Amino acid sequence: MADLYLALLHYPVLDKNGLVVTAAVTNMDIHDIARSARTYGVRAFYVATPVKALRTLAAKIIEHWQTGYGSTYNATRKDALSLVRLERDLDSIIVAVEQETGLRPRLVVTSAREGPNRTTFSALRAQLEHCRNPLLLVLGTGWGLAPEVIDQADVQLEPVRGPSNYNHLSVRSAAAIILDRLRGARYEDVFSDRATSTR
Numbered sequence: 001m002a003d004l005y006l007a008l009l010h011y012p013v014l015d016k017n018g019l020v021v022t023a024a025v026t027n028m029d030i031h032d033i034a035r036s037a038r039t040y041g042v043r044a045f046y047v048a049t050p051v052k053a054l055r056t057l058a059a060k061i062i063e064h065w066q067t068g069y070g071s072t073y074n075a076t077r078k079d080a081l082s083l084v085r086l087e088r089d090l091d092s093i094i095v096a097v098e099q100e101t102g103l104r105p106r107l108v109v110t111s112a113r114e115g116p117n118r119t120t121f122s123a124l125r126a127q128l129e130h131c132r133n134p135l136l137l138v139l140g141t142g143w144g145l146a147p148e149v150i151d152q153a154d155v156q157l158e159p160v161r162g163p164s165n166y167n168h169l170s171v172r173s174a175a176a177i178i179l180d181r182l183r184g185a186r187y188e189d190v191f192s193d194r195a196t197s198t199r
Helices: 027-039 050-064 070-073 076-082 089-100 121-130 170-183 189-199
Strands: 006-009 045-049 084-087 105-108 135-138
Touching: 006 027, 006 089, 006 170, 027 045, 027 076, 027 170, 045 076, 045 089, 050 076, 050 084, 084 089, 089 135, 121 135, 121 189, 135 170
Parallel strands: 006 045, 006 135, 045 084, 105 135
Antiparallel strands: none
16 A cells, blocks of 8 residues: 655645635644644644744743653653654655655645545555555645645545535544545444454
């Protein structure tokens, strides 16, 4: 299976009026997405912002759980936060993944917006099982990734949809759902394994 990397971009993203902005880094996004990434076997989780003060804030959060009081208070969170890497922007992340793997990652972008040429979760899951190059799954804060990021993508993933017409999940929730659909055990796999073990 291809290596899967995760990136959370805070710039360039959109605000509710469609303007390109820099979004704030939040403690909960780092914690919760790191825990999901650790659960689903992500190689590294990159948090990117061009704002030095926000990178410093993120570094302090990580340090607390890696070497500070939090490292002894909650070992499982320390384990999850060990996946987090800080970078300035998407280009820096691509370079870092390429240096680690020796291969340029395929860029997979996410969006809550409907549109043409979206790849389904099942199709991307199949690609993960057979692709040689690592996949870099890019999530956006604010109101989603700016068009200039979308335009760089090799794959644009379909939105996470529910049964209603409301579609405004937190990025933490969306990340968990997407990772489960791409890397989680499927019910048919679980039942097949159980059937095999009882023979």
